[in-house]
Amino acid sequence: MIGLADCDNFFVSCERVFRPALCGRPVIVLSNNDGCAVALSNEAKALGFRRGDPYFKIKEQAEANGAFVFSGNHRLYEDMSGRVMMTLRSFCEEIEIYSVDEGFMFFNDAMGDWADLGREIVRTVRRNTGIPVSLGLAPTKTLAKVAARFAKKYPAYRGACVIDSDEKRRKALSLTAIGDVWGVGRRNLPKLQRQGLTTALQLADLAEDRVKDLFNIVGLRMWRELNGESCISREIVPPQRKTITCSRSFQADIFNFEELRKAVAGFTAIVARRMREQHLVAGALEVFVATNRFHTSGPQYFNSVAQRLADPTDDTAELVQAALKALQAAFRPGYGYKKAGVTITHCMDANAVTGSLFADRDDRDRRRRLMAAVDKITASPANRNALHLASVDCTFSGLTRREHESRLFSTNLNDIIEINLRK
DNA sequence: TCTGGGGTCCTAGGACCC
DNA sequence: TCTGGGGTCCTAGGACCC
Numbered sequence: 329m330i331g332l333a334d335c336d337n338f339f340v341s342c343e344r345v346f347r348p349a350l351c352g353r354p355v356i357v358l359s360n361n362d363g364c365a366v367a368l369s370n371e372a373k374a375l376g377f378r379r380g381d382p383y384f385k386i387k388e389q390a391e392a393n394g395a396f397v398f399s400g401n402h403r404l405y406e407d408m409s410g411r412v413m414m415t416l417r418s419f420c421e422e423i424e425i426y427s428v429d430e431g432f433m434f435f436n437d438a439m440g441d442w443a444d445l446g447r448e449i450v451r452t453v454r455r456n457t458g459i460p461v462s463l464g465l466a467p468t469k470t471l472a473k474v475a476a477r478f479a480k481k482y483p484a485y486r487g488a489c490v491i492d493s494d495e496k497r498r499k500a501l502s503l504t505a506i507g508d509v510w511g512v513g514r515r516n517l518p519k520l521q522r523q524g525l526t527t528a529l530q531l532a533d534l535a536e537d538r539v540k541d542l543f544n545i546v547g548l549r550m551w552r553e554l555n556g557e558s559c560i561s562r563e564i565v566p567p568q569r570k571t572i573t574c575s576r577s578f579q580a581d582i583f584n585f586e587e588l589r590k591a592v593a594g595f596t597a598i599v600a601r602r603m604r605e606q607h608l609v610a611g612a613l614e615v616f617v618a619t620n621r622f623h624t625s626g627p628q629y630f631n632s633v634a635q636r637l638a639d640p641t642d643d644t645a646e647l648v649q650a651a652l653k654a655l656q657a658a659f660r661p662g663y664g665y666k667k668a669g670v671t672i673t674h675c676m677d678a679n680a681v682t683g684s685l686f687a688d689r690d691d692r693d694r695r696r697r698l699m700a701a702v703d704k705i706t707a708s709p710a711n712r713n714a715l716h717l718a719s720v721d722c723t724f725s726g727l728t729r730r731e732h733e734s735r736l737f738s739t740n741l742n743d744i745i746e747i748n749l750r751k
Numbered sequence: 752t753c754t755g756g757g758g759t760c761c762t763a764g765g766a767c768c769c
Numbered sequence: 770t771c772t773g774g775g776g777t778c779c780t781a782g783g784a785c786c787c
Contacts, residue, residue, distance in 0.1 A: 359755035366755070384753035400755085427758095427787045513785050546761070546785080573757055580752090622754055669756090729753090 331433035338429035339367035345458035446488025470553035501529035575669020611674030620666035
């Protein structure tokens, strides 16, 4: 049996844990630069606000409706995510952390009544973390996703929905719109609809040969999963990352190379720290710059330049040097840049790399120790910016808008909740 | 004025090899 | 007249996910 635990309106729920007065009220969490709504409470959804709405278009209406608005506080959400996953793991050794707010659980033995177990998991996550979660239980990942949607949608399930018979499977699929199936996206939905398919059950009931004609291997796998044949693999040990990206949109267009240079160096430093956390080294890196794609007047420009690294590395200074070289090649003066980013590619396990024959080993070791020391000093959130390369703007101060920040309630001692006891 | 960020997999086509 | 067959690797673009 496969369980999918899916946190309800996760970012909103994280904010509510530390401000319970927000429960039952409309809450909206925004993306970087306070750009778009990325998470909404049910109350905000009921008011007509949608994920992806640009904030400047809904701001007035949100204020008029008394909605509470937050800039994304991802360090808080990451920390809360870790707590949720820890609780899930206490029920099941084999879990796959699928995203910040979702985890698959793999049960190898019969565990008694699945619905009872599911509800106990939901209750325990709520008690341990304050986060409301919905659980779907079914023989395949895709069906567990379907079950979780029902658990979320209908309070009668009390948090957990189980698909453990063919009858339940067919019933659930008949009530699921084809566009709501995991793996059916925007682009392919019209194609499926043209075939006269409206429910997930109609898709599942197609003959295998017909599925092979209509789709590629991805569609075939989805069809098998809907029919109860598990064929999407378990990733219990997280696979090694292949790329790591850091990119941002800016509050105002940047025309000046120096300003862009600082930002790109900052992105590179963040990416470098993340790769060291994961014990990776990069074989190459890519820098992109872009003008505002929503501007209809004025010239548009996008460019992305890759830079091979002579020797795979995780050293911030070396990576920044390479990134700035790439930036120089990508940059054209005269444009207003709205967005830029850095991606490291060709990642490998740091311990499995053979250094170049001509590399200076002593220098390598010194740099490695330096990076380890920097990482140690900047490990705690309060010291995050205590030490950095001079070329790096690690705060992005003034670069992006964050007007509705909440605090680092759970990871920074300066930000913990204060309780005023009345006399 | 203002419009997110970070990933993966699949496929087709080109370069290259024998 | 007539111009092979079979591979791998890499990349860009598309589709999907959260």
